[in-house]
Amino acid sequence: MTTYSPSDIEARWQAAWTAADAFKAVPSRDKPKYYVLEMFPYPSGRIHIGHVRNYTMGDVIARYKIATGHNVLHPMGWDAFGMPAENAAMASGGHPRDWTYKNIADMRDQMKPLGLSIDWSRELATCDPEYYGQQQALFLDFLEKGLIYRKKAVVNWDPVDMTVLANEQVEDGRGWRSGALVERRELTQWFFKISDHSEALLAGLDGLDNWPAKVKLMQSNWIGKSRGLQFSFGLVNGPEGHDRVEVYTTRPDTLLGASFVGISPDHPLAKALERDDPEVAAFCADVRKGGTTEEALEKAEKRGFDTGLRVRHPFDTAWELPVYIANFILMDYGTGAVFGCPAHDARDFEFATKYELPIIATFLPSEEAEEHLTDAYVPTKAERVFYNRGFAGEAWQTGAEAVDAAIAFCEANGVGHGVTKFRLRDWGLSRQRYWGCPIPVVHCDTCGVVPEDKANLPIELPYDVSFDVPGNPLDRHPTWRDCACPRCGAQARRETDTMDTFVDSSWYYARFTAPRADTPTVAEDAAYWMNVDQYIGGIEHAILHLLYSRFFARAMHMTGHLPASASEPFDALFTQGMVTHAIYTTQRGDGRPVYHYPEEVTLRDGGAYLADGTQVTVIPSAKMSKSKNNVVDPVNIVQQYGADTARWFVLSDSPPERDVEWTAAGAEATSKHLARVWRIVDEITRSDAVGDAAADQALLRDMHRAIRDVTLGIESFGFNAAIARLYAFTNTLQRSQASVAVRRQAAMVLAQLMSPMTPHLAEEVWAMLGGSGLILNAPWPQADAAMLVDAEVTLPIQINGKRKAEITVAADADAGTVEALVLALEAVQRNLDGATPKKIIVVAGRIVNIVV
RNA sequence: GGCGGUGUGGUGGAAUGGUAGACACGAGCGACUUAAAAUCGCUUUCCUGACCGAGUGCGGGUUCGAGUCCCGCCACCGCUACCA
Numbered sequence: 058m059t060t061y062s063p064s065d066i067e068a069r070w071q072a073a074w075t076a077a078d079a080f081k082a083v084p085s086r087d088k089p090k091y092y093v094l095e096m097f098p099y100p101s102g103r104i105h106i107g108h109v110r111n112y113t114m115g116d117v118i119a120r121y122k123i124a125t126g127h128n129v130l131h132p133m134g135w136d137a138f139g140m141p142a143e144n145a146a147m148a149s150g151g152h153p154r155d156w157t158y159k160n161i162a163d164m165r166d167q168m169k170p171l172g173l174s175i176d177w178s179r180e181l182a183t184c185d186p187e188y189y190g191q192q193q194a195l196f197l198d199f200l201e202k203g204l205i206y207r208k209k210a211v212v213n214w215d216p217v218d219m220t221v222l223a224n225e226q227v228e229d230g231r232g233w234r235s236g237a238l239v240e241r242r243e244l245t246q247w248f249f250k251i252s253d254h255s256e257a258l259l260a261g262l263d264g265l266d267n268w269p270a271k272v273k274l275m276q277s278n279w280i281g282k283s284r285g286l287q288f289s290f291g292l293v294n295g296p297e298g299h300d301r302v303e304v305y306t307t308r309p310d311t312l313l314g315a316s317f318v319g320i321s322p323d324h325p326l327a328k329a330l331e332r333d334d335p336e337v338a339a340f341c342a343d344v345r346k347g348g349t350t351e352e353a354l355e356k357a358e359k360r361g362f363d364t365g366l367r368v369r370h371p372f373d374t375a376w377e378l379p380v381y382i383a384n385f386i387l388m389d390y391g392t393g394a395v396f397g398c399p400a401h402d403a404r405d406f407e408f409a410t411k412y413e414l415p416i417i418a419t420f421l422p423s424e425e426a427e428e429h430l431t432d433a434y435v436p437t438k439a440e441r442v443f444y445n446r447g448f449a450g451e452a453w454q455t456g457a458e459a460v461d462a463a464i465a466f467c468e469a470n471g472v473g474h475g476v477t478k479f480r481l482r483d484w485g486l487s488r489q490r491y492w493g494c495p496i497p498v499v500h501c502d503t504c505g506v507v508p509e510d511k512a513n514l515p516i517e518l519p520y521d522v523s524f525d526v527p528g529n530p531l532d533r534h535p536t537w538r539d540c541a542c543p544r545c546g547a548q549a550r551r552e553t554d555t556m557d558t559f560v561d562s563s564w565y566y567a568r569f570t571a572p573r574a575d576t577p578t579v580a581e582d583a584a585y586w587m588n589v590d591q592y593i594g595g596i597e598h599a600i601l602h603l604l605y606s607r608f609f610a611r612a613m614h615m616t617g618h619l620p621a622s623a624s625e626p627f628d629a630l631f632t633q634g635m636v637t638h639a640i641y642t643t644q645r646g647d648g649r650p651v652y653h654y655p656e657e658v659t660l661r662d663g664g665a666y667l668a669d670g671t672q673v674t675v676i677p678s679a680k681m682s683k684s685k686n687n688v689v690d691p692v693n694i695v696q697q698y699g700a701d702t703a704r705w706f707v708l709s710d711s712p713p714e715r716d717v718e719w720t721a722a723g724a725e726a727t728s729k730h731l732a733r734v735w736r737i738v739d740e741i742t743r744s745d746a747v748g749d750a751a752a753d754q755a756l757l758r759d760m761h762r763a764i765r766d767v768t769l770g771i772e773s774f775g776f777n778a779a780i781a782r783l784y785a786f787t788n789t790l791q792r793s794q795a796s797v798a799v800r801r802q803a804a805m806v807l808a809q810l811m812s813p814m815t816p817h818l819a820e821e822v823w824a825m826l827g828g829s830g831l832i833l834n835a836p837w838p839q840a841d842a843a844m845l846v847d848a849e850v851t852l853p854i855q856i857n858g859k860r861k862a863e864i865t866v867a868a869d870a871d872a873g874t875v876e877a878l879v880l881a882l883e884a885v886q887r888n889l890d891g892a893t894p895k896k897i898i899v900v901a902g903r904i905v906n907i908v909v
Numbered sequence: 910g911g912c913g914g915u916g917u918g919g920u921g922g923a924a925u926g927g928u929a930g931a932c933a934c935g936a937g938c939g940a941c942u943u944a945a946a947a948u949c950g951c952u953u954u955c956c957u958g959a960c961c962g963a964g965u966g967c968g969g970g971u972u973c974g975a976g977u978c979c980c981g982c983c984a985c986c987g988c989u990a991c992c993a
Contacts (some may be wrong), residue, residue, distance in 0.1 A: 271913065275988070278912065283992080306993060319993090359991085385991045395993045403910075404991055480992055518951050599988080680923095710933065718921070722934060729947090730933090736948090781923070781932035788932095791949095855927040858974045860928050898973050904927040908973050 061735035063699025067817040071172055082130040082176045084585045091127035092586050093119045094566055096594030096602075097134045101141065102160040106636045106681070106719060107595075110689045110707040112173050114776065115593050117708070119174045119814040121771050124812070124837040130586050132569040133168075133175045135161050137184040138493045139558045146524045153492040154520065157184055163662045167692050171700045172816055174833075179572045183561035185568055188568065189494040190515025191577040192560065196497055197508050204250050208505065210485055214242040219528035221489045241345065246487035247496060247554070251608045251827070255280050255479035267563055267629035269714075272599045279600050282575025283307050286464050287392065288473020290318055293377060296329050302368055305391035305478065309467060310459035313446040314398040314419040316409055317379045318368050319361065323388035330364055330382075331712035337362060337382065344384040359408040371472045372448070383408065391478065399433065406433035419446040420459070429554055482607065486557045489529045489555035491522060493555030501542035501549035510543045516551070529553055563603055563609035566592075566626055568621055571872045578618045587623040596632040603630070630776055634716040636707060638687040640676040641665060652686040653723060678718045689719045698728040701815035705731065708776040708814055730784070731818055732772065734811070737791050738804050738822045748796035758797040759786060760803045761844035767810045768840070776814070783811060801826055806838050854879055855906040861888045864905070872899040879905050 067573040074080065083091070095115040098108055112133075115314050118132040119830050135157075142153035150774060156509050161182055181188050213222040215232035221284060222232055223238060232239055251258075259280045286309035289301040302318055320327055322341040324432055331338045340362040348836045361381035370376035378396070384397060399409035400418040408476035411418050417671045420442040428445065438456035447454075450462030487496065495516045497509040509516060519537040522530035529554040540548035564577070570586040571579040576861045594602075610626040613619040619626075641653040658673055672747040706727040709894045711717035763786035770779025789801050812832050823832035847868055852875070854862040862884035866875055876897050879885055889909065896908040 273986090274913070278989075281992070285993080302992080308993075383991095385993095387992065390992045392993095397993090402993075404993085478992090596987085712922085715915095715922095720921085720934075723921080725932060733948090777921095778923075778932085784932050851928090855928085855974070858927095858972095863928075896973065898927095900927060900974095904974080906927080906973050 059739075061732040061818075063701060063731075063817070064398050064696075066821045066866055067170065067172060067252060067700055070636075070817045070820040071169070073831065074172075074833065077831065078176045079583050079831065080129075080131065080176045081178055082128070082132070083129050083584075084582065088126055088128040090130065090586060091119075091122040091591075092130045092589045093122065093591045094132065094569070094589045094593070096592070096598060097136050097562070097565060098164065099139065099141075100135045100137055100157055100160040100164055102163055104164050104691055106378075106689045106691050106694070106703075106707065108168075109171060109703055110636050110713075110717070111593060111633055112168070112171065113704045113707055113814075114631070114713060114774075115591075116171075116173045116704075116816075117771060117776060118591055118593075120813040120816060120833065123174070123833060124809070124835065126802070126836065129174070129467075130179075130569070131159065131174055131176060131281060132179040132572070132602075133173075133177065134180055134565055135164075135184075136558065136562050136565075136570070137161065137182040138189075138555075138561055140490070140492070142492045143490060143524065150524075151305070152520070152522075154518075157182070157492075170695050170705065174816075179405055179569055181565070181568060181572050183494070183558075183565065184492070186457040186517050187573070188565075189561070190517075191252075191568065191574075192494050192564070193509070193514050193516060194511055195577050195613065195616070195618065196556075197511060198618070199249070199612055202612075202616050204615065205247060205486075206250060207245055207247055209243050209555075210246050210248075211241050211245070212244055214240045214244075216240055217527060221487075236441070238834075244487075244489075246485050248483040248485050249608065250614075251605075252481050253483045254608055254611060255282070255481045257611065258481075258604065259479075261607065261625055263629075265625060266631070268627075269630065269632055272596070272603065272632060275599045276604055279481065279604065282477060283480075284460070284464075284475065284477050285309065286467055286473050287476045288371060288467060288638070290371065290378070290396070291374075292380075293367040295326070295371060296333070299329060300328050302326060303392045304394045304396050305476070306396060308398065308401065308456075308460065309446070309463035310447070310449070310456065311398040311401050311419045311861060312372065312396070312463065313398045313448060314417040315370060315378060315396045316405075316410075316415045316417060317378050317397040318401055319383040319386050319395050319397050319405075319408070320380065320500070321386040321388040321393040322382055322384065324393045325387075325393075326366075326380075327364075327382045329556065330366075333588060337364070340382060344382075359404060359411060361408060363412070363413060371467075379414075381408075381412070389482065390480070399715060400430055401433060401435055403433045403435060407475040415608060417446070420444045420456075448690060484557075484559075484608075486560055487554040488557055489532075489553075490555055491518065491524075491530045493558060495531075495553045496554050496559060498552045499542055499545060501538055501545060503547060504542055504544045504549075505845050507542055507549070509545045513543070530556070559601060559605050563605045566606070567610070567623070576618075578613070580620075583618070583623065584620050587619065587626065587766065588628045588894075591629045592627040592634060593631045595635075599632065602735075603627070632711070633774050634711065635680060636689070636719050637678040637716050638689055638719045640679045640685045640687045641673045642676065642685075643667070643671055643673055652684070654686050672897075678716060679726060694724065698724060699731075699817070701731055701818045702728045705780065705814050709780045710777055713774055713776050718730065730787070733791070734787060734807070734818065735822065737787070738808075741797060741800050741804055742825055744797050746797055748794050748799065749880040752794040753796055753799040754795045756789065756799055756803050758844050759789045760806050761840045764806060764838050764840040765845060768837070771813060779810075780814065783807070786810070808832060809835060809838050832847045850902050852903065852905050854882070855886060855904065856885075856888050857908060858906060861885070868902065873903070875899050875905060 095117050096110050119129050122129050122543050142157050145151060145156045146153050146222060168235045183189060193564050215222050215235050215237055217235035217237040220435045231237060247348045256853035259282055262277055265273060276670040284306035285305055287305045289303045291301050292299060302673060322344045326339060331341055359382040364378040364380045364382060367377040368380060370378060397405040397408060398407040416430055418430055422442060424443050441453060443454050450459050467473050468475060495518060497516045499507045499509060501507050519534055522534060524530065538551050538553060540549055542552050566589050567578050567583060571582040606626060608776060610619055611624050614621050614624050645651055653673060657667060665675050667673060681688060691703060702724060706724050707717060763782055767779045768780040770782060788809060790807060793800060805828055808819045808822040809832060819832050849865050850868045851863055853860050854864060862882055864879055864882060866878060876899055892909040894907045894909055898906040
């Protein structure tokens with residue numbers, strides 16, 4: 058062979074790894090274990106370049122850990138349940154199962170050429186009965202432990218598709234697929250009691266030192282802990298059965314600024330009024346109909362309905378406040394009722410202005426400040442303000458102090474009590490769909506809701522279903538639904554709801570430790586492999602997936618499926634950025650955009666043009682999207698340049714947490730660089746040059762520095778920095794006049810340092826240079842500390858902070874010596890121009906600064 | 910609205926408070942070649958012929974020394990949202 062030929066090299070080394078069973082993970086006490094996991098993919102049918110980046114990062118870590126003597130677990134699976142499979146079945150008449158397994162096979166075929174160090178013997182799909190049967194076992198254990206319960210809940214119901222929709226599937230009040238107006242329906246559904254663990258899930262974040270602060274913050278905001286006062290207003294003229302309105306507030310210090318009470322249209326009191334008053338009913342119906350999208354809410358005007366009811370202020374029974382039903386009050390937060398304090402809340406201010414309600418300031422920025430407000434005054438709680446209508450604490454205090462004082466005062470005076478609330482609500486897991494894990498319970502007329510016997514698991518999805526009629530096919534299946542009650546044996550009905558697919562992904566990391574076991578986990582294996590040492594995935598899963606997984610790990614511990622030490626299952630988390638690509642667009646005559654494929658566009662003179670010379674607008678760094686014609690298909694890239702080029706490119710240039718832009722020129726350049734490495738090595742194998750000792754030393758010194766820098770780069774997820782360093786080391790090697798023996802040694806180290814990123818080329822080069830065995834198993838090179846120390850250092854010399862000269866001195870020269878040498882320099886004397894230095898700062902090995 | 914992040918050459922981006930622009934892309938020049946491609950070498954922040962000088966979004970500050978720390982703005986991006 059005379060040139061670098063990736064297709065040949067890559068196939069050969071992948072076969073060698075497979076033959077050696079190189080990635081099979083087997084527990085062993087000889088080495089420390091290391092579990093690296095990338096978020097598993099949804100089997101859409103095509104891998105995306107973003108997957109390549111995600112899995113390459115995991116692979117770099119995995120291969121580096123193998124080289125540093127770890128026993129590595131690096132598994133792969135498929136998040137295989139979910140709507141797209143059913144949508145495909147509805148659209149083209151196939152079966153979700155066939156569609157899914159076909160996609161899995163296709164994607165596996167696309168992934169294998171990437172040469173990832175995956176233990177494929179542990180592969181699983183969440184739609185395998187082997188997997189979801191164990192998930193059903195978990196469900197039953199959770200149910201028994203009280204971690205799951207049933208309650209009525211309002212859902213978005215699509216009357217045409219006869220299905221429940223997630224919030225994000227509702228667009229402008231209509232179902233995203235059917236376009237039908239979505240109704241709010243109350244259904245009895247299953248819930249995980251995740252809210253019981255709010256405090257623990259919040260506190261647990263503190264220990265996650267190797268998680269991005271951003272993700273922890275997002276979770277913390279989502280859990281939403283708040284401290285406030287809950288109390289009730291006495292109703293003066295309430296309807297039958299209603300003598301008070303319970304409210305929750307985080308600002309009890311503003312109680313004397315109350316000017317109205319607002320209740321949600323879904324509040325029991327509103328519902329009571331609705332029954333007798335058509336006007337109230339009309340208002341509530343109108344509000345409920347309003348769009349639920351963010352934009353609609355943003356623009357929605359504050360609207361209220363004066364019920365005519367009055368409440369008494371808790372501090373002054375003569376003081377009465379009106380009760381409004383208002384469109385901006387949510388039933389499912391707090392108590393579904395608030396007291397409005399227009400002076401210190403923007404929403405209440407807008408509302409009060411519209412309905413001409415009093416605006417009473419309770420605190421002001423200063424004692425002299427104007428009491429009449431033109432806008433809500435809402436400083437942060439940490440700010441110290443003057444309470445002109447304070448009732449607890451000092452006149453001058455921070456909002457936080459005032460809240461604490463107000464709660465204490467109210468409790469002492471029998472007005473409500475301080476409470477801690479969480480925003481986090483219980484996790485509804487019921488989905489009225491076919492392609493999901495069946496909920497293993499039975500409805501019996503005599504026994505009620507009865508859990509299935511574990512012996513009957515898995516409750517398998519029936520294959521003989523059709524999607525030609527809207528609704529859940531399980532609901533109308535002729536036989537599957539009918540079963541015997543596990544308790545009394547009488548004829549009963551199976552639950553036809555299936556589980557939210559977030560359930561599937563909440564414990565797969567644990568299942569990977571014993572993927573074929575006939576229990577959800579095996580204590581021994583879980584104890585050995587857990588926790589995940591490094592988890593890698595997209596920031597889009599920062600909240601739900603990671604929070605649910607943390608909850609599941611705790612619940613699995615409570616039910617004996619995981620050790621307590623695995624309650625926080627992911628020791629370290631890394632969230633990687635996307636791979637983007639420019640969009641090329643021109644305008645049609647009617648002004649609508651036309652998107653062009655990258656291969657149709659030529660770049661020249663700083664502009665982009667079509668073949669006919671039309672100038673093209675370039676939108677850089679856009680998310681890849683089929684409709685914008687800017688998707689780069691990894692399969693094409695691997696065919697054209699090889700997997701090593703794709704892997705190297707997605708890691709280079711940009712820091713891993715940031716987006717990286719795929720450019721054809723960049724891929725081309727990467728490929729050339731890898732070919733250059735191959736050529737350098739090829740030349741070394743045919744050379745017999747005798748170098749000089751100085752060149753040998755210089756090359757070896759840079760080699761040891763490269764070992765240090767690349768090792769640090771990989772360990773700190775600085776893959777782009779590691780790659781930059783490898784370029785530099787390659788340049789040094791190429792230009793080196795060192796002897797063949799030393800250049801061979803340097804080239805072998807280069808191969809090792811490159812091996813996590815470009816494993817195939819590394820193996821090839823290693824073999825060419827006469828390395829023994831697989832480079833994969835060769836121990837990671839160690840930097841020799843003695844080679845990292847220079848005898849001399851070059852220091853920049855600044856005068857008043859401006860660089861004016863430099864000096865090379867012995868590395869261990871003391872400050873006095875350096876100072877004398879510096880002052881003697883002609884360049885320094887010239888720049889000083891006769892002035893006397895006031896002070897000379899010598900930072901050893903760094904810099905000299907002369908102050909005049 | 911809230912929370913968070915980011916602003917550095919033509920481009921992607923480097924820089925434990927210590928020589929700003931590593932490394933790469935692109936561009937330019939040269940060598941090799943009949944020629945091109947490939948390859949190799951050199952140049953490439955701005956101003957200047959060169960020196961000098963200026964320079965990390967803008968304005969201040971701390972420091973012997975600031976891209977980095979602090980204060981106040983501006984712009985862009987992400988997440989989140991009537992959460993009482």
